[in-house]
Amino acid sequence: MKILTANRLTDGEVVWLAKDGSWAESIEPSEIVADKEGEARLEAIGKSAVEQREVVDINLIDIDLVDGKIVPLRLRERIRAAGPTNRTDLGKQASRQGAN
């Protein structure tokens, strides 16, 4: 299974392509694809978003679903989805902390 990630052009914020077609700041609403066709579709959306100057550096990343939650396979992507592991007050995890 894969999802599409990128960084927002203006501020570099890590984003993921959501089911509703927007670029979400958290990984949860990501659109998940499970076959080559789906991957090609996401990539095409990503490329057009790069052209539209919404995002840069698009990447399809591998994920698993663990208890219904999206978990990237690579540590690199898990860190992008949360923030630096040594500073839980920074990155995505910081706002989640605030929300709890």
Added chain:
Amino acid sequence: MYRYDEFDHGFVKARVAEFTDQVERRLSGDLSEDEFKPLRLMNGVYLQLHAYMLRIAIPYGTLNSRQLRMLGHIARRYDKGYGHFTTRQNLQFNWPALSDIPAILADLASVEMHAIQTSGNCIRNVTADHFAGAAADEVADPRPYAEILRQWSSVHPEFSYLPRKFKIAVTGAERDRAAIQTHDIGLHLKKDEKGELGFAVYVGGGQGRTPMVAKKIRDFLPERHLLSYATAILRVYNLHGRRDNKYKARIKILVHETGVEEFARQVEAEWDHLRDGELKLPDADIRAIDSYFAPPDLPERPEGDEVVRLGRLDSRSFGEWLDQNVITHKHPDYAAVTISLKGIGEVPGDASAEQMEAVADLAERFAFDEIRVSHEQNLILPHVARADLKAVYDQLVSIGFATPNSNLISDIIACPGLDYCALANARSIIVAQNISKRFASLERQRDIGELKLKISGCINACGHHHVGHIGILGVEKKGAELYQVTLGGSADEHTTVGDIIGRGFGPEEITDAIETVVETYLRVRLDAGEKFLDAYRRVGPAPFKEALYGGEANAA
């Protein structure tokens, strides 16, 4: 310190205007990412894991308090309240928005700073001994030459698109604190028999995938020939350096493949055409740059001895800090102070906006307005009256910067690694933090003595692991982090590349493995006076392998 002249001001201002326009054109769609990327890199803007990253040049690691305060201001206003000092004596901000970068660069320009040539295949920020101008053992201050090189190499038309990046370091003392032998060009400033200043020239050092110790190609180059000789080296490299393969493009590979004698011959032949031309430095020009670096007027402060003596009696921790973080100055009433950015369990090299401002205040009040950044990711106050050491210490305690661990095992170099860096394979910071906590006891650290531990999160080796007495390299194996240990490296006047000691360790094992290495050293050392590196050089890797891998090592 060096002050911008009209030309410098105009140049940096024009560059800010140019990049501001480029950012605007990128955001409005006139420039594509492919067109913009090389432009942003030329201005120090990277895209990392979480955000953009801005790398700011701190030429030869020298700052004044106004500049450091501005860095604090930028951290607070545009970033997340902190910055990271790097092994190239630079500062990185980890979270700036692209749309804010023009404003940041304008703020930097107002204090004579910029981010030019902190990326790309050009001549990077020239580094120097962080105790330059203060150290009792130096022949002369190396920074004027670093400044001459900076002026010459800034947007140098011939050397802006080299086969690969190019790093130069200068030291002014026999004891090399600038790691010159790990650089593309290393310069050791010294005097010849006649008392004339010049350089021993080293070429082809480097770390990364293929670590190499630089080779000396000239024992003495008179100072007036600095630029003509550097030009000759760069020309030979620019012509013959390998552009076909990124991993073979550094000058170290060219020197290695050509052979050092032949390489030196080519440089000398090229230099023959150049040596008496326009690049020859007139003495008056050198002395004019020198004058910017004239030491501050240091008034006699003989009361220092008594103040220090009483301070020691009064506070044991002050005494420990004096022993570890304060070094002898040229002037007997003064000292140079290392401000440790390596508090136990802290992130090596990180400083908050408040800490930057507090250090700026200290520099202004007690240190003639001078601050240095060391390649070991600490800050230095190069000129402090001994009589003021207690006051400086007390202030440092209040901001958490008084850990007396300079050159001890917790004074770790660590690159940002996988917590920030897009190229990383494994985390570095957390490994540094865990080791630092394991060895938290100062008594234990002092018993272990001088030990330089350096950690990189990938083979690019920004954390200098190859030349750590103990080096740790993070790699990715089957999707997990794995840490390879090297032993016996050093980055001083006897630079060596460490030996890989055996199979790597997982994140949960690496702290124990380092402790095993240290305990082995304590067991094999002749006495407390034999340092880790000396003991390793004497006994070799065998006892360490045995301790780490036991029977497994014999079987392998």
